[in-house]
Amino acid sequence: MKNKNLIELKNISKIYPGRDIPTLDNLSLNIQEGESLVLIGSSGSGKTTLLKLLNGLETPTSGSIQIKGKDINSYDILDLRRSFFGYVFQKIGLFPHMTVKENINIVLRLTKKSPKFCEKRVCELLDFIRLSPDLYLDRYPDELSGGEQQRVGVARALAMDSECLLMDEPFGALDAVTRCELQDEIIRLKEEFKKTIVFITHDISEAFKLGDRIAVMQKGKIEQISSKETLYGSPKTPFVEQLVQTGLGV
Numbered sequence: 001m002k003n004k005n006l007i008e009l010k011n012i013s014k015i016y017p018g019r020d021i022p023t024l025d026n027l028s029l030n031i032q033e034g035e036s037l038v039l040i041g042s043s044g045s046g047k048t049t050l051l052k053l054l055n056g057l058e059t060p061t062s063g064s065i066q067i068k069g070k071d072i073n074s075y076d077i078l079d080l081r082r083s084f085f086g087y088v089f090q091k092i093g094l095f096p097h098m099t100v101k102e103n104i105n106i107v108l109r110l111t112k113k114s115p116k117f118c119e120k121r122v123c124e125l126l127d128f129i130r131l132s133p134d135l136y137l138d139r140y141p142d143e144l145s146g147g148e149q150q151r152v153g154v155a156r157a158l159a160m161d162s163e164c165l166l167m168d169e170p171f172g173a174l175d176a177v178t179r180c181e182l183q184d185e186i187i188r189l190k191e192e193f194k195k196t197i198v199f200i201t202h203d204i205s206e207a208f209k210l211g212d213r214i215a216v217m218q219k220g221k222i223e224q225i226s227s228k229e230t231l232y233g234s235p236k237t238p239f240v241e242q243l244v245q246t247g248l249g250v
């Protein structure tokens, strides 16, 4: 099967106002339909910024982004955010005054689906992230542990059954067992439901488990992007070599 580019970034730079160093520095990257691409790199290397550019939460200072062959600016950005991308925020971002059900439902309820359909979907999603609907539907975020909140953030991103999932360190606060279970579910989303996934992590073993390709980022650039075998066998830079041998050390 020949892979098509779902997303193409060309010569992207991002300089935040008031900063002289670019957060992203002339970066080009293609994301193929149906692949899982993992971004890994030191803190501050620009991973979150890259994800935000895709979702239209930030705009590049220069360069272009194409989605399905069309410039990102030709889309209705809200529509893109609601239905094409599912986004898991690094800082979770649940609404504190809303219950678990309302948080997961937030985009779903904007669609024309019946309340009954939405409730059923929310329960399916809670099962998926391994929180019992009976116990969790009506709880508020401050009645959940950090890991449980993170899982609700994942469920919310999956609610619209979007084609492309953008996941920013979604499992950082989870215990090892739950983390492993949810990693398996991510693999299932890709293999069974053909989702395209862009996944940020700090953890090299998570990157190896989940990534068809792994992009190693450093100072706003991609140092190397390849399969885990190539990263291991032919690391292009000392940073990549150290990363695959010992991780990021954080």
Ligand SMILES: Nc1ncnc2c1ncn2[C@@H]1O[C@H](COP(=O)(O)OP(=O)(O)O)[C@@H](O)[C@H]1O
Binding pocket: 016, 017, 019, 023, 041, 042, 043, 044, 045, 046, 047, 048, 049, 050
């Ligand atoms: N809104 C912003 N305004 C100014 N600087 C920012 C903003 N967001 C991120 N940065 C800076 O850009 C750099 C990269 O941040 P980020 O994309 O969050 O990196 P990462 O996710 O790899 O840790 C950091 O130095 C950060 O301080």
Ligand SMILES: [Mg+2]
Binding pocket: 047, 048, 049, 090, 168
């Ligand atoms: Mg980040």
